[in-house]
Every structure is written in C-alpha cells, then in structure tokens.
Amino acid sequence: MDKPKEINNANSIESTKTILNTINHSLIVLTLGYIIYLINFTFSKINIHVLCCTIGYVLLMSESLMVLTNENIWSRKITNYRNRSHFHWVLQALGAIISISGVVIEYIGRNEKNKPHLSSIHSIVGFISIIIMCIMCLSGATMFYTMKLKKLLRPVVIKFIHELLGITCFTLGMIAECYGFNKSWMRYKAGDYIAVLAIILVIIITSICIMRPIKSLLRNFFVVIRQN
Numbered sequence: 001m002d003k004p005k006e007i008n009n010a011n012s013i014e015s016t017k018t019i020l021n022t023i024n025h026s027l028i029v030l031t032l033g034y035i036i037y038l039i040n041f042t043f044s045k046i047n048i049h050v051l052c053c054t055i056g057y058v059l060l061m062s063e064s065l066m067v068l069t070n071e072n073i074w075s076r077k078i079t080n081y082r083n084r085s086h087f088h089w090v091l092q093a094l095g096a097i098i099s100i101s102g103v104v105i106e107y108i109g110r111n112e113k114n115k116p117h118l119s120s121i122h123s124i125v126g127f128i129s130i131i132i133m134c135i136m137c138l139s140g141a142t143m144f145y146t147m148k149l150k151k152l153l154r155p156v157v158i159k160f161i162h163e164l165l166g167i168t169c170f171t172l173g174m175i176a177e178c179y180g181f182n183k184s185w186m187r188y189k190a191g192d193y194i195a196v197l198a199i200i201l202v203i204i205i206t207s208i209c210i211m212r213p214i215k216s217l218l219r220n221f222f223v224v225i226r227q228n
C-alpha cells in the first residue's frame with residue numbers, strides 16, 4: 001500500500017535536512033583542515049589568531065548550533081533535548097575561550113609591533129562579536145535559572161533574548177571570518193580563487209547553521225508579542 005502523501009513529504013524534508021547537515025560537517029572539516037594545512041606548524045601570533053578564531057567559530061560554534069537539531073548526525077541518538085543542550089553549552093564555552101584567546105594573541109602581537117587596534121572592518125566586526133559573546137555567556141547562564149527568574153522575565157522572553165544575541169554573535173563572527181579570508185594573509189598563502197572559495201564555504205556553513213535558530217527566534221517572537 002502507498003504511504004500517505006504527508007508522510008512522504010515529511011520523510012523527504014527529514015532526508016534533505018540530514019543531507020544538508022552532512023554537507024555542513026564536511027564543509028567545516030574542509031575549511032578548518034585547509035587552514036591547518038596553510039599554517040603548517042608555523043605558530044606566529046597571526047597564525048595562532050587565524051587558527052583559534054577558525055576553531056572557535058567555524059568548528060565549535062557551528063557544531064554547538066547543529067547539536068540542537070534532530071538531524072545532527074553525531075548527536076541524533078541523544079533524543080533528550082536537555083542532554084543535547086549540555087553539549088550545546090560546552091561547545092559554546094570552548095568556542096568562546098578559544099576565539100577570545102585568538103583575539104587576545106593578535107592584540108598583543110599588534111601592541112608589540114606598535115600597530116593600531118581596531119583599524120579594519122574585520123577587526124571591528126570581530127570585536128563586536130566577541131563583546132556580544134561575553135554578554136551571551138551571561139545570558140546563556142540565565143537559561144539554567146529560567147524557572148527562578150520567572151517572576152522577573154517570562155522564560156520565553158529570556159530564550160528569545162539568548163537566541164537573538166546568539167544569532168547576532170555567530171553571524172558577525174562568521175562575517176569577520178569572511179573579511180579575514182579576504183586579507184593578504186589568505187590571498188598570499190592560498191591565492192585569490194581559494195580565498196573567494198573559502199568565503200563562499202563560510203557563507204554556506206553560516207546559512208545552514210542559523211536556519212533552525214532563526215525559525216525558533218521567529219516562533220518565540222510571535223509568542224512574546226501575542227502574550228503582551
């Protein structure tokens with residue numbers, strides 16, 4: 001007997017999501033792998049900056065967003081959302097520590113060479129993302145106390161603020177990554193075409209990662225305005 005049309009549709013949506021998720025993991029590994037290859041065990045301050053920021057944002061923060069989806073290949077056996085959210089915050093925290101370290105190392109490097117700070121679009125956008133990340137870590141911590149904070153703010157409002165900050169922080173960081181790949185560091189080492197390809201890969205990774213958070217943000221936004 002033929003399956004009802006709705007079941008077929010739902011199955012093909014699930015399959016598409018799983019394929020996109022698998023493609024995204026591959027693109028993340030490809031991008032990070034290529035950066036490791038370019039750095040080739042030469043640990044100058046700028047190389048550490050590029051490596052830490054790419055591990056922090058492209059690997060850990062992207063994975064921390066994908067771990068919350070049902071289709072994520074390495075975590076879909078964990079059916080309990082609460083358990084998956086533990087992976088989410090651990091990956092976020094690691095990503096934050098590693099990328100902040102990368103920025104601090106570049107800051108020290110520029111100090112040593114008496115170069116000006118925050119003098120490019122890349123550095124300004126990256127810095128704003130890092131600031132939001134620090135605020136977000138605090139707002140993330142409040143997620144554990146949503147029940148206790150209930151009297152002050154409704155849980156859905158806290159969730160909405162956390163999602164809004166999270167999406168902004170991640171997107172700005174990935175924009176900084178694209179501006180980073182446009183720098184002579186990348187163009188000199190890898191060539192113009194590869195630099196453009198790396199930027200396209202980062203745009204695809206970002207788009208796939210923020211699909212679910214944006215859906216959830218919009219859902220929570222409508223719940224917030226309906227309840228007011």
Ligand code: HEM
Nearest residue numbers: 050053057107117118120122123126127173176177180181
């Ligand atoms: C999410 C990832 C990234 C963030 C958040 C970030 C953030 C920053 C910040 C805040 C600075 C300024 C430091 C200062 O003024 O003291 C900076 C500088 C720099 N970054 Fe990044 N970065 C990221 C990724 C990259 C990548 C992937 C590259 C190269 C492939 C790169 C190359 C550079 C260079 C060459 C500088 C020095 C020149 C400048 O200030 O624009 N960054 N970055």
